[in-house]
Amino acid sequence: MPETVLQAPGESHYDVLIIGAGMAGMAAAIRLAHFGKKVCLLERHTVIGGLNSFYKLGGRKYDVGLHAVTNYVPRGVRGTPLVKLLRQLRIHREELDLCEQLGSKVSFPGEELTFTNDFSVLESEVARAFPGQVDGFRALAGEVAAFGDLSGGGGGDPSARSVIRSHITDRGLEDMLLCPLMYYGSAREGDMDYSQFAIMFQAVYLEGFARPFEGVRRLTRTLLRKLREAGAERCMGCGVRELRIDRGRVAGVILDSGREVTAGAVLSSAGVTETLRLCREAREPEPPRNDDNVGRLSFVESITVFRGQPRDLGCDNTIIFYNDAGRFDYSVPGDLVDPRSGVICFPNNFDYGDRQLPEGFFRITCLANCDGWCSLPEKEYRAQKERWFETMVARALKFLRPVNRETLNERTLARDMFTPRTITRYTGHINGAVYGAPKKVKDGCTPYENLFLCGTDQGFLGITGAMLSGISMANRHVLSRKSDKSLEKMTQAP
Amino acid sequence: MTEEECKQIVVKIIADIAPDEDLNDLKDDVRLRDQLDLDSMDFLDIVMELRKQHGIEVPEEDYPKLASLDSCAEYLTPKFLEKQSV
Numbered sequence A: 001m002p003e004t005v006l007q008a009p010g011e012s013h014y015d016v017l018i019i020g021a022g023m024a025g026m027a028a029a030i031r032l033a034h035f036g037k038k039v040c041l042l043e044r045h046t047v048i049g050g051l052n053s054f055y056k057l058g059g060r061k062y063d064v065g066l067h068a069v070t071n072y073v074p075r076g077v078r079g080t081p082l083v084k085l086l087r088q089l090r091i092h093r094e095e096l097d098l099c100e101q102l103g104s105k106v107s108f109p110g111e112e113l114t115f116t117n118d119f120s121v122l123e124s125e126v127a128r129a130f131p132g133q134v135d136g137f138r139a140l141a142g143e144v145a146a147f148g149d150l151s152g153g154g155g156g157d158p159s160a161r162s163v164i165r166s167h168i169t170d171r172g173l174e175d176m177l178l179c180p181l182m183y184y185g186s187a188r189e190g191d192m193d194y195s196q197f198a199i200m201f202q203a204v205y206l207e208g209f210a211r212p213f214e215g216v217r218r219l220t221r222t223l224l225r226k227l228r229e230a231g232a233e234r235c236m237g238c239g240v241r242e243l244r245i246d247r248g249r250v251a252g253v254i255l256d257s258g259r260e261v262t263a264g265a266v267l268s269s270a271g272v273t274e275t276l277r278l279c280r281e282a283r284e285p286e287p288p289r290n291d292d293n294v295g296r297l298s299f300v301e302s303i304t305v306f307r308g309q310p311r312d313l314g315c316d317n318t319i320i321f322y323n324d325a326g327r328f329d330y331s332v333p334g335d336l337v338d339p340r341s342g343v344i345c346f347p348n349n350f351d352y353g354d355r356q357l358p359e360g361f362f363r364i365t366c367l368a369n370c371d372g373w374c375s376l377p378e379k380e381y382r383a384q385k386e387r388w389f390e391t392m393v394a395r396a397l398k399f400l401r402p403v404n405r406e407t408l409n410e411r412t413l414a415r416d417m418f419t420p421r422t423i424t425r426y427t428g429h430i431n432g433a434v435y436g437a438p439k440k441v442k443d444g445c446t447p448y449e450n451l452f453l454c455g456t457d458q459g460f461l462g463i464t465g466a467m468l469s470g471i472s473m474a475n476r477h478v479l480s481r482k483s484d485k486s487l488e489k490m491t492q493a494p
Numbered sequence B: 001m002t003e004e005e006c007k008q009i010v011v012k013i014i015a016d017i018a019p020d021e022d023l024n025d026l027k028d029d030v031r032l033r034d035q036l037d038l039d040s041m042d043f044l045d046i047v048m049e050l051r052k053q054h055g056i057e058v059p060e061e062d063y064p065k066l067a068s069l070d071s072c073a074e075y076l077t078p079k080f081l082e083k084q085s086v
C-alpha cells in the first residue's frame, strides 16, 4: 500500500488518531497500521522526527536530537529494548546501520571514568579510581539489572540518590555515575526517580551507544518506509488545536484548520500537560489541568563543523560528559546557560568501518534557561547566541586537551547553535523541556477513556525509549485491551 | 492442510516476528517460550499475524493452546481446514 502524505486527513473517522510524528508517534502508527487499524498521524510541522530531526543550513545537513542511539546491544543479546523494538516494528537490524561507539568518558575535576559498550570496562574503571567502592558499584548494577520491569511496576518510586547511597558512599562517584544518565534522560532536577535511573543505567552503561552512519535521517527514513508498508496515513502541517471532550471521552479532534475528525482512540505524543491543555469540555468551562507537572529542563547545543577528523586533533572519545563545578549541579540555570557541565559529542567517533563522515563535527550540549532565551528580543537573542557559543567552547576545550582554540578556529568551516526557543518552536514542548514532565504517566492513561499518552511523558526517553513507548502504548491500549492477562499467563513460569 | 503444514505456517510467522532467532532445531513438543526468547508481546504478534495473514481468529481464552508447535498444530489445523472448506 502506498503511504499517504496529506495536508489534511482523507477521511472523517479513524480507528486511531495519533498526535505527533516524532519517534513515538511514528512507531505507534506503524504498529497499529500493520495490524489493520485505520490510522492517521497528525503533525503540526512540515518535517517529521520531532525532537529527533534534522535541518539544512548553508548546504549542510545537521542532526538535532541525536548524539547516540542508546540501548545498543550486539546481535544475539536477548530480550532488551532494542531487540523488542526491532521485532515489533519488523525492522531488520541492518536497516538501522547501527555502528558502535569508540568509547566515552565522564570527566570531573581530578577524576575520569571511561566506558564503552562493554560493561566490564566501566567496572574496572570504578575499581581503579574508587577502589573502596567497586563492590558497592557491582551490587548497584546487580540491583538495576534485576529491576528489569520496563513497563514500570506499581508502588512508590524512591529517589535514585537514596538507592545509590545504599551501595556507594563516595559522593563524587555518585555524581559521576548520575551525570550521563541525567543528561540523557532526567526530567527532574538534582535527582532522578529510581525507575528512570534504572532504565537509563541499563540504556547507557549496561547496554551502550551506537549511531547510524547517516544519523537521524537513517532512522526517520526507515520509519517512513515502514509507515508506507503498513498503510498509515500521515498529515503534515496539520496540528491539533483542540480535543473536544464529551462524557469523559474525546468526541472529536479539531485541527488547526478548524475541521473536526473523529476516532475510536487518540494517542498523543505531545506531552501530558500539553495534551490536557488541548482538551475542552462542553459542559465545564475549565478543563482539568495539572499545570504543576511541567518540565523545566532544556538545553542549548553548539555545533562546530571543522576540516578533518576529531582524531586529527587528538580526540578519540565518542562522548564526554564533563563537569567543572565542585558538585555536579543538574538544574535550570539562573543565567541563560550553565557552562560548568555539559556533553561533548563527536559523531565521527563511531566505528563506521571503512566509511567516515567527510567533515569533523563537534557538538556541545549544556543546560539552559528557557524563559531567559524566549524573552530575548531578536537582536539580543542573536548576540547572546554568539556570546554563549564562545563560552561553551572555551569551557569544553578544557576537557579536550591538547586541542587549543586557535587550531579549532583555523579549521572551522561552519557553526550553528540551537536554544530552548528553537526546541519549543519545533516541538511544542512547554519550556522547551526536552525530557518532558517530571512526573511520568507510566500507564499512559488520562482522565478521558479513549485518550492515551505515548512518548516522552509516558516515561521512556530518548530515541529508543520513545519508539518503545509508542509501541507499548499501541499494544496496551488499542491492540490488546483485554488480553494482557492471558498473554502474561502464557509467558510466565509454570 | 496437514499438521506439518500448519506447523510450518507458525514457524514462518515466528521467523517474521523474530528474525534474530534460530528456528532450525525447534522441538515440537517443548513450549516455544522455553526454546525461544519470546515475551507476551511476541505471542500477541503471533495471534495478530494469524488473523492478518490467514484470517484465523484465536480468542483470548485459547491463547494457552499456542504454547508448543504440537499444541499449535492440534488447535490450529482444524481452523485452517474449516477456512479451506468455506
Ligand SMILES: Cc1cc2nc3c(=O)[nH]c(=O)nc-3n(C[C@H](O)[C@H](O)[C@H](O)COP(=O)(O)OP(=O)(O)OC[C@H]3O[C@@H](n4cnc5c(N)ncnc54)[C@H](O)[C@@H]3O)c2cc1C
Residues within 6 Å of the ligand: A019, A020, A021, A022, A023, A024, A025, A042, A043, A044, A045, A048, A049, A050, A051, A052, A064, A065, A066, A067, A068, A069, A070, A238, A239, A240, A241, A269, A270, A274, A299, A301, A365, A423, A426, A427, A428, A429, A434, A454, A455, A456, A457, A461, A462, A463, A464, A466
Ligand atoms: C539536543 C538534543 C539531543 C538529544 N540527544 C539524544 C541522544 O543522543 N540519544 C537519544 O536517545 N535521545 C536524544 N534526544 C532525545 C530524543 O530526541 C527524544 O527523547 C525523542 O525524540 C522524543 O520523541 P517523542 O516522539 O516522545 O517526542 P517529540 O519528538 O517531541 O514528538 C512530538 C511531536 O508532536 C508534535 N506535536 C506537538 N503538539 C502537537 C499538536 N497539537 N498537533 C500536532 N502535532 C503536535 C511535535 O511537533 C512533535 O513532532 C535528544 C534531544 C535533543 C533536543
